[in-house]
Amino acid sequence: xxxxxxxxxxxxxxxxxxxxxxxxxxxxxxxxxxxxxxxxxxxxxxxxxxxxxxxxxxxxxxxxxxxxxxxxxxxxxxxxxxxxxxxxxxxxxxxxxxxxxxxxxxxxxxxxxxxxxxxxxxxxxxxxxxxxxxxxxxxxxxxxxxxxxxxxxxxxxxxxxxxxxxxxxxxxxxxxxxxxxxxxxxxxxxxxxxxxxxxxxxxxxxxxxxxxxxxxxxxxxxxxxxxxxxxxxxxxxxxxxxxxxxxxxxxxxxxxxxxxxxxxxxxxxxxxxxxxxxxxxxxxxxxxxxxxxxxxxxxxxxxxxxxxxxxxxxxxxxxxxxxxxxxxxxxxxxxxxxxxxxxxxxxxxxxxxxxxxxxxxxxxxxxxxxxxxxxxxxxxxxxxxxxxxxxxxxxxxxxxxxxxxxxxxxxxxxxxxxxxxxxxxxxxxxxxxxxxxxxxxxxxxxxxxxxxxxxxxxxxxxxxxxxxxxxxxxxxxxxxxxxxxxxxxxxxxxxxxxxxxxxxxxxxxxx
Ligand SMILES: Nc1nc2c(ncn2[C@@H]2O[C@@H]3COP(=O)(O)O[C@H]4[C@@H](O)[C@H](n5cnc6c(=O)[nH]c(N)nc65)O[C@@H]4COP(=O)(O)O[C@H]3[C@H]2O)c(=O)[nH]1
Numbered sequence: 300x301x302x303x304x305x306x307x308x309x310x311x312x313x314x315x316x317x318x319x320x321x322x323x324x325x326x327x328x329x330x331x332x333x334x335x336x337x338x339x340x341x342x343x344x345x346x347x348x349x350x351x352x353x354x355x356x357x358x359x360x361x362x363x364x365x366x367x368x369x370x371x372x373x374x375x376x377x378x379x380x381x382x383x384x385x386x387x388x389x390x391x392x393x394x395x396x397x398x399x400x401x402x403x404x405x406x407x408x409x410x411x412x413x414x415x416x417x418x419x420x421x422x423x424x425x426x427x428x429x430x431x432x433x434x435x436x437x438x439x440x441x442x443x444x445x446x447x448x449x450x451x452x453x454x455x456x457x458x459x460x461x462x463x464x465x466x467x468x469x470x471x472x473x474x475x476x477x478x479x480x481x482x483x484x485x486x487x488x489x490x491x492x493x494x495x496x497x498x499x500x501x502x503x504x505x506x507x508x509x510x511x512x513x514x515x516x517x518x519x520x521x522x523x524x525x526x527x528x529x530x531x532x533x534x535x536x537x538x539x540x541x542x543x544x545x546x547x548x549x550x551x552x553x554x555x556x557x558x559x560x561x562x563x564x565x566x567x568x569x570x571x572x573x574x575x576x577x578x579x580x581x582x583x584x585x586x587x588x589x590x591x592x593x594x595x596x597x598x599x600x601x602x603x604x605x606x607x608x609x610x611x612x613x614x615x616x617x618x619x620x621x622x623x624x625x626x627x628x629x630x631x632x633x634x635x636x637x638x639x640x641x642x643x644x645x646x647x648x649x650x651x652x653x654x655x656x657x658x659x660x661x662x663x664x665x666x667x668x669x670x671x672x673x674x675x676x677x678x679x680x681x682x683x684x685x686x687x688x689x690x691x692x693x694x695x696x697x698x699x700x701x702x703x704x705x706x707x708x709x710x711x712x713x714x715x716x717x718x719x720x721x722x723x724x725x726x727x728x729x730x731x732x733x734x735x736x737x738x739x740x741x742x743x744x745x746x747x748x749x750x751x752x753x754x755x756x757x758x759x760x761x762x763x764x765x766x767x768x769x770x771x772x773x774x775x776x777x778x779x780x781x782x783x784x785x786x787x788x789x790x791x792x793x794x795x796x797x798x799x800x801x802x803x804x805x806x807x808x809x810x
Contacts, residue, residue, distance in 0.1 A: 314558070317554060318548070319547065321550035322546050322548075323543070324543075326543035330536075333532065333536070333539065338502075338503065341502055341524060341528060342505070345500075345503040345504075345505040345518050346505050348475060348477055349505045349518050352471045352472070353507050355467045356467065357509055359459055360429075360446060362393050363394060364446050364448065364457070365392065366392045366395045366398055366455075367398070367456060369388065369455075370388060370455035370457070371449070371454065372450065372453065373400060374454055374455060375402050376400075378400070378408035381400060385409070385410035386398075388410070394460070395459065396443075396459060397409065397410050397458045398455065398456065399455070399456040399457075401419050402452055402454070404419040404420070405417070406419055419454055421449070424447050425482030425514070429481050429482070429512060429514060430445045430482070431443075431444055431482065431484040431492055433491075441461055442486055442491070443458050443459070443461050444458065444459040444464060445458050445459075446459070464490075465487075465490035469488045472518060475518055476500075477516055477518040478517050479515075480515045480517060481514045497517050500517070501521055501522035501524075502520040502523075505518050564610065564613060564617060564623070567597060568622060568626060572598050573598075573623055574595075574598055575634065576594045576798060576799055577631075577798060578797040579790070579803075579806070580592060580649065582788060583782045583785070583788060588643065588807070590648055590678075591647075591648060591803065592683070593651075594607060595607045595627050596797075615653055615655070620655060620656070621655060624650070624652060624656060628666075628668070629668065631648065631650070632671075632672065635648065638807070639674065642677060642807070644676055645678075646679065647679050648678050648680055649681040649683050649711060652684055653688065654690045654691070657696055658693075658696070660695065662699060663699060663702050666708050670707075679709055680707075680708045681708075681710070681711050682709070682711070683711045683712075683713040684711070684728070685712075686715050686719070686736075687718045688718075689719065692727050696728070700729050704729045711731065711733070712725070712733050713734045715733040715734055716738075717736045717738070725763065725765070731765065732788075733766075733767050734767075734790075735753060735756050735757075735768070737771020739753050739756075740770060740771045740777055740781075741773070743776065757785075766787050766788065767786050767787055768790060769781045769786050769788070769791075770791065771790070771791050772792075772793050772794065
């Protein structure tokens, strides 16, 4: 059946590729949407984290700044007199680790040690207010954030322990790293201070600056975090894969359906690719043309002329045989009508009909259409019913065959001898001819048993008063044998092969 899969539209590589493309489309789209969703989700999460961290640092610094601002007006007073005030701020205010007073950029009093003497460099402080230190002489190596409140020559410093800051970074940034940036230094969640620009995050990089203090927090995710998010949603991924499989499967199914034998036959029918060939049937005794058998051929655009036994079974199976036969009958009627004057009177036109075609009265209309236009008595339509597929008798078939008989349509049993028709069957369907199957004719003179079957069929037809046609007559030995037994009609390559209309017209005897 090479002409079905190799049908010209669309090309085979495209047909093989199409389901994969149809499956890939939802896959690419679905994964793309998931990736986009992951980016949005990570951005929202990073922004949320940065906001939380910023709020926490602002809150801590509010306490520290309040302590420094409250102490600054005391700067200049003797240390012994303000030490209590300095310590009270440390005790009273959360997050404040120590407080100091200075005058003219010189520290002179500390909550920890009382009198001290240290220079203050305002340039160390971002915006003159905040300094992220990596430690001081009291706690070297431990981060410290110093807030400076300066009013003219008076200065107060309040410090915030880096432990609180690092702890907040770790707590808030459980799912992603958060960094605190003050001036040119940044604090990592492990409490280490780095004097360099903070590292850039590959995914959803987010930096938020405080509106109250000269600090900012930055957060984000490392490279590959987006795909990790996608992989952490297996249900969504499974849905995408499921949709891709469904799309690929549906596409494959549609393509297969579009290129099923039925679809290909339907296309060919629409394209008028089924055409009639005609094989002569001659009279046994005179050898003159008695008529033709119409045999279907498929003029395939790529495969050329296709034999009926390669596609008729599919046509029968798919239910297209009836419209195909109807189409063939119309073409044959048109062909022969155009040359009616070349046909002998009572010219027999045999057409193969399937049992399915006999299930309703539409066949009667098809026969009427065929005969219309021919002068009465010019042609005799012979419906050939194969003995291999017997018709089930019903009230409709009874009515149909009665009407066909009245219309003058004759019935022949094709391939006779290969099936199981009975005497009752021959009567039921008002059979007029038996066509002896060519397999028996081929053995004439070679196989005594088959010769005996041929003789029996001839004898039977005589007794039942049925006409007889011998199919597949290929040589003169067969012809002479049949003529000797008074077989009325002969058909076979000896007299002519099935040919298209123009060749038939050339072969027709002159009027
Ligand atoms: N070896 C040999 N063969 C010969 C000789 N003389 C005729 N034939 C072939 O025998 C077949 C006779 O037709 P069939 O028995 O109705 O057998 C037909 C018929 O059963 C079916 N068929 C053909 N056209 C139609 C159609 O329009 N409708 C239906 N339902 N079946 C069709 O396909 C079968 C085969 O048709 P074709 O290939 O045209 O083959 C034809 C014909 O070409 C001969 O001397 N030697």
